[in-house]
Amino acid sequence: MPERASVEYAPLCLEYSRASAIQRRILEKIDDYAEYNFSSLQSTALNVFFDLAQEFDSFRDLMTVCTLVPKVFFDLECTLYLFLEEKVEHFRVCYDSRQPKPAADIPFFISPTAHGGHYYLPIHGNIELQNYLPLKLDGNLIGILDIFPEQSLNEHDRLFFEKYANRIGFQLHSKMISQKNQEHLHFIRSLVKDIGHNVVVPNMYFKLFYRRLEGTINALGELSRDFSAMSSHQDAASLHAAHGRLLDNRLTYIHDALQDQFREILRHYDNTSLFLETLLRRSHFEQGRYVLEKRTCNFKSQIIDPQTERFKSEFEARGIEIAWAGIPDKEIEVVVDVGLINQVYANLFSNAVKYTAPVRDICGREVKFISYGWQDMPNFFGQGRDGIKLNVFSTGPHISEDERNMLFEEGFRAGNVDDEPGTGHGLFFIRQIIELHGGRMGYEPTPMGNNFYFILPRDPSDGSPSAPL
Template identity: 45%
Template sequence: MNDLDKDHALTSDSLLELTDDERIALVVERIETKFLDYDGYDFSRHQILALNIFFELSQEVRGREMFYAVCMAIPKALFGLESTMYLLEDEETFALAACSSGKCDRDSTRPWNEFMNDRLTIQGESMYLPIRGNPEYNDMLAFEPPHNLLGSFVMRPCSGLPGHARLFLEKYVNRVGYQLHHRIIRARNREHIAFIKSMVQDIGHNVIVPNMYFKLYFNRLKRKIEQLHLTTTAILTELNRNANRDLVREGNRLAEIAGGIEGQYQEIYSHYESTSMFLETLLRRRHFEEGRYVLEKRDVNLRTTVIDPVIERFRHRFEEQRIHLALAPECPEDRVIRLALDRGLISQVLDNLLSNALKYTERTSVPEGGKEKHATYGWKVLDDFFGPGKSGIRLWITSSGGPLDLNEPMDVFKPGFRADNVAHKSGTGRGLYFVRQVVELHGGRVFYAHTDQGNEFSFVLPFEQA
């Protein structure tokens, strides 16, 4: 195993499964191996200092050109070598990046050949050293680098260099590759952030603002429906006065159609309101600027502002699936609970939990006999949940069905997790992770348990009031 393979082994995803003691032991082992490696290299004091100086200067300088200058200055200071650096601009082409002499008179691009490849190669006075990256982060580059190669470092004159110096330069270029790789990633991240900021402005202009016009169209449609009801009532009044049964029957049918249109309007408008709120909440500009969910808390009536609108939006869908959805009997409907929270994000938390209940609820036996699908929801104030004098608000949704196949209850809230016994259902495993993120951002906690009523997902928010 070469140096790069060993370093890659230290960054593998499999290390995430190790305990803290195992990780420390592994790193200590690698340090001891490095000591032995450097003893075997037998680098001179100046060469060791050169590596240290390179690391320090590469952290100090800003800009790609200054970094190239540092990379080429080390071989020049130690061995009097001039350098040229080529980087892969795509899978097939090496493009000239920089040269130490200030006279970049060589070809600006080169193809893969017997010199520009993944092996140390010498041609006359020139030594070609492959610049390798960190394979752990290849997926963050613009393309998958062939042979894990970022480019080629060409040095000259090298015909008189002893093999020991060549070994040092090879190890040195390996370290250049890792530093270069991180700089490329940072540059791409900066471009990515700039793009996101631009995209957020476009979203505001091209999505959020046009979406607001739908409310105007809905208001116009509502007025038309009201006019339809008035006209229908007037027609029915006149028809009843004339006592024409056939026409009265058609008038009543017209009234039913008008009522049906109004019902469809109310359902569509309810979905529009929730979708608009979700769009504006998820695409909130500060989320993208700060790289995390940013709360905008407001003092709200928990039941009327958050719970009831979400429940009513799902009620018809539960009925279609023949799932009996009910408020838990211990919840007083007339109690007013006001607290400060981000209405849009917490509404989406409830939306995710109800979506899961709709998807995963199963038929189970009921005391009255037979089997049915049922779900319950509710809320409760928990005194001193977060400490003395720090109450919490618990919200839960329970749906009938067998327990999830989990090693630990909190596994279900991990990103991308799908329990084996429900993996056949459609889903990404992101919904419950989103729930956990939002609840914990509010200072709350999430829970899963299987009870005699079924699978219960709950969360507790601090009883925070404005």
């Protein structure tokens, strides 16, 4: 048997002042519980609540424990109202088809109050944890515990449920922090993928741009040397007359190439900067989710045209024509997050570059093209709530029916990907961004290919300003 290494363990010494203060609180709690004089059933109810609050991981399970303890131990109905974000969530175990009353009917009490046959108890969070999850209401109020019928409660029962509401508040606050931390971690993981897909991978084109620029600069150097050689020639005048036109053409070509390359690099820089500024907003990290910064924009000039211009050379390199499917001079004004919707189009165009394939048109000619456009969708989101449908179409074989329902799932890649590189994250990202705007994403096969579309609400009040991924 191998000999164990000798390890010295130094005791962790707790400060006397700290230990003394905690000991004093322990003794005070002993006195408090003696004064409470909870019955055996009440003490057991608290113990069971503490045990199960630690046992169940999900927030909804904890809600269920909170509302079931009064029912199981004391045969009392219980509803739990939580003030989350800018809304009120209410939880109640429903044993039949009857639904809890609407949250709008809930009286707001900041102290234990009997009202209308109900006993309303404020639920406070842990003040020591307030900095980790700021609460918007005074006194760290996070909810209301509603016990009924109130008539069956004596003074001692009311004291018990006041203490029970306090215990609920501390457990809920801790669980909310834990859930928020998990949301942050999930968001950061997703954000890393978004940055990789929308920034890092496209940024590799900078290497191609710089190689082209290097070649043009080298050509300019050769031209300079030719001018020097011509100037030093004994018969410079006659040589200039013979080669001046050729050198001038070369200079014009190099000048035009430098201008094109400058514009291409600038476009790519503008897109990269926009995407980084959008993805790395401080508000995203503070909330643990994408937080939309909506504003009215001209869809054509601020989103579609820049992305079309950005991908134009890639379409040309693959022999893909760009056909217009909408109305060229129509301006679409929708309230959106410009940076994120730009990335939606960038993902759709990137997929079109990779997966557009030739097909035969009605005349039997082989064609290979994409098109994009829009159409109004009156009352799409309900009466008086109009939508606008925007689409990117590309020619090619249809995606199989078995795969269509999975197109927008994380990591899924259809069977038509062949050897094209990809992660299966692009369409998933698009779906989440469109849903954040209160819109809908979809796919539809058409006679000559595949159409990906999304529908956004025209009304700027539609859709949440922010939502988890």
